[in-house]
Amino acid sequence: MAKILLVEDNEMNRDMLSRRLMRRGFEVIVAVDGELGVITAESELPDLIVMDMSLPVLDGWEATKRLKQIPATCNIPIIGCSAHAMVGDRERGIEAGCDDYDTKPIEFARLLGKIERLLEKYARD
Template structure:
């Protein structure tokens, strides 16, 4: 399974990359929302882990852009955010995210979520 991590914080990006590679996933990374939109088209991920608060283009804006791009509009997108309120979840889902996970990341829970979409 090919996963695109869209995360602006280098420590978070590195931790997720390292741990997902150990689990056998192919991992690509974007540092902002605009890069995520470009890379969604170039690396054709099966799933995107989308940080919501990023520079250049937010995860919400990037999700909407991906949903409006025919070649990648159906890719699964999981929002990652430190905002655990129901309003944040609703905003992510309304933008087109398929699921929602909070930070700090519960890695076992995240892997279970990824596996749900791999099936």
């Protein structure tokens, strides 16, 4: 069972997504801001991170950059998510260290496909 860290400050989004992921057999841990996301990733070493980019305390862009600089977390795949789908955001996410990027509102089937592809890819590496 893969462990997913969901870094999301919106309670409704966090609850809905975590329940749906758990129903698919994933272990889900949550963090409500970017700073807690970094701390939780270091202590829990999840198999994958779903990172909201608009977070309090430390935004998802900076949290992702930090995670990619820490030896223990640098190889954990990160899917960045944002409701602010501006031109260039996907590229900005990839530049920050995201392995993939998705937009909100979350289309669960699309996100699940990205999660499964990244878990499979990183399991082989």
